[in-house]
Amino acid sequence: MKTVIQNINKAFENRVRLGVMSVLMVNDKLDFNALKELLEVTDGNLASHLRALEKAGYVEVQKQFIGRKPNTQYKATPEGKKAFHSHLEALENLLKSSKKS
């Protein structure tokens, strides 16, 4: 049990962060509006969790122009993908241990 909990990454506890990482594992890059629509969250909520993930080095921001419009894309870093994999493993172990009941 010990290890199960210790391996759960606090940076991913929040469900918005779980969602962001989850969609960035499947999609190479997504812009803010795509993330917002996929996750059905408010601007402020999404922005604050993206900042936290960026600060942790798990998500990187790529600014570009589409025509003359600035567009910000979000991408999981290799470190973020690795950390999220470990987190998912920890969750899986927890699921397994809860099902012994």
Next chain:
Amino acid sequence: MKTVIQNINKAFENRVRLGVMSVLMVNDKLDFNALKELLEVTDGNLASHLRALEKAGYVEVQKQFIGRKPNTQYKATPEGKKAFHSHLEALENLLKSSKKS
């Protein structure tokens, strides 16, 4: 994706709460010290999360005496078990959707 995130229960986001519910699914009742040892958390941390789970109606407290010593046992309520099951299902769906990569 939407539903995946919406079904994640905020009451269980924290890893200490995940751990408490997880061990209370497998063990009928546990006292404070047993929980503390299983989860390797501090008194204050555990106490505050147990209070939150109790307040949500997911955990119930049973006070008893072992000889002359007071002993407090914690038990998942039927509502808590049901809510935790739904939470685990939501996590499982998230795991599945993250693995399509």
